[in-house]
Amino acid sequence: MSDNPTLVIRVNGEERRTAAGRSVAEMLADLGLDPGKVAVERNLEIVPRGTLRDVLVADGDAFEIVHFVGGG
Amino acid sequence: MNAPQTMESDSWTVAGRTFTSRLIVGTGKYKSLEENAAAVEASGAEIVTVAVRRVNISDPSQPMLTDHIDPKKITYLPNTAGCFTADDAIRTLRLAREAGGWNLVKLEVLGEAKTLYPDMRETLKATEILVKEGFEPMVYCVDDPIAAKQLEEAGAVAIMPLGAPIGSGLGIQNRVTIRLIVEGAGVPVLVDAGVGTASDAAQAMELGCDGVLMNTAIAEAKDPVLMARAMKAAVESGRLAYLAGRMPKRRYADPSSPLAGLI
Numbered sequence: 001m002s003d004n005p006t007l008v009i010r011v012n013g014e015e016r017r018t019a020a021g022r023s024v025a026e027m028l029a030d031l032g033l034d035p036g037k038v039a040v041e042r043n044l045e046i047v048p049r050g051t052l053r054d055v056l057v058a059d060g061d062a063f064e065i066v067h068f069v070g071g072g
Numbered sequence: 073m074n075a076p077q078t079m080e081s082d083s084w085t086v087a088g089r090t091f092t093s094r095l096i097v098g099t100g101k102y103k104s105l106e107e108n109a110a111a112v113e114a115s116g117a118e119i120v121t122v123a124v125r126r127v128n129i130s131d132p133s134q135p136m137l138t139d140h141i142d143p144k145k146i147t148y149l150p151n152t153a154g155c156f157t158a159d160d161a162i163r164t165l166r167l168a169r170e171a172g173g174w175n176l177v178k179l180e181v182l183g184e185a186k187t188l189y190p191d192m193r194e195t196l197k198a199t200e201i202l203v204k205e206g207f208e209p210m211v212y213c214v215d216d217p218i219a220a221k222q223l224e225e226a227g228a229v230a231i232m233p234l235g236a237p238i239g240s241g242l243g244i245q246n247r248v249t250i251r252l253i254v255e256g257a258g259v260p261v262l263v264d265a266g267v268g269t270a271s272d273a274a275q276a277m278e279l280g281c282d283g284v285l286m287n288t289a290i291a292e293a294k295d296p297v298l299m300a301r302a303m304k305a306a307v308e309s310g311r312l313a314y315l316a317g318r319m320p321k322r323r324y325a326d327p328s329s330p331l332a333g334l335i
Binding site: 013040049067072 | 098099100101102105108121122123124125126127129132133136137138143148150151153163166167168170171172239286287288
């Protein structure tokens with residue numbers, strides 16, 4: 001990993017750093033999240049669950065990761 | 073109209089899905105997820121509304137709603153609470169569909185924070201777009217029979233007029249317009265918002281509504297689980313009274329004992 005350049009991304013409004021070459025699925029794993037329980041939006045576009053392993057995180061990406069909470 | 077032999081045989085259908093319970097409950101404002109789950113159980117609800125929010129990425133291990141209320145047993149109805157534009161509501165529901173795979177959703181587009189009154193221009197716009205994208209929106213709206221008809225024409229699968237402002241507990245403020253919406257609708261009508269206590273829920277059902285949606289009336293009761301039971305009974309008794317057909321109102325007394333044979 002140390003050979004890879006570091007990317008700067010935003011996740012749920014917070015700036016984070018991650019290694020280049022990681023997929024969205026790997027990013028979720030790094031965050032400790034179960035891909036089956038969340039939905040991911042990348043730069044305002046939904047990342048379908050079936051493609052989480054195929055989509056690579058790019059520098060400057062803005063992610064929204066959401067789940068269901070109590071509401072009326 | 074044929075009276076049901078049991079409540080189980082008196083089902084209703086929305087967007088091709090059939091339910092026995094006519095009570096939909098929210099999952100907000102509870103003290104704990106345990107209390108929330110117990111109230112849902114006591115209410116007999118088969119559908120719960122849920123909100124879509126950011127995951128807490130600094131503490132991903134915190135308890136989740138899905139661990140307490142099983143989406144395989146209870147239908148999750150994702151909402152757009154907190155959305156003030158059609159674009160925000162659509163974005164939220166696209167994420168909800170990806171998170172849970174459901175097309176059946178609750179659309180609400182709010183006009184202002186003070187009253188949480190729906191913005192009908194944005195609501196209608198969002199309904200049209202959602203329907204084009206394959207969603208089946210149950211739509212929160214004003215208690216206006218014309219707006220309700222326009223939503224139905226745009227493809228809303230259920231019309232959900234407010235009884236009073238969200239979280240107010242004021243009860244149904246305009247029974248006349250709720251009744252007019254029921255009479256004019258070709259899709260289910262559910263009173264959504266404003267119910268404060270059991271008699272309000274019974275009244276909605278006596279007006280001929282297909283169901284009632286509530287959150288605060290249960291969650292903010294002193295004993296939410298007991299109130300959930302009360303609401304279950306109220307929705308059922310209001311429904312039965314509607315089916316039974318109430319007696320006409322008279323301005324003066326009418327004796328119940330025969331006048332003939334008086335000594």
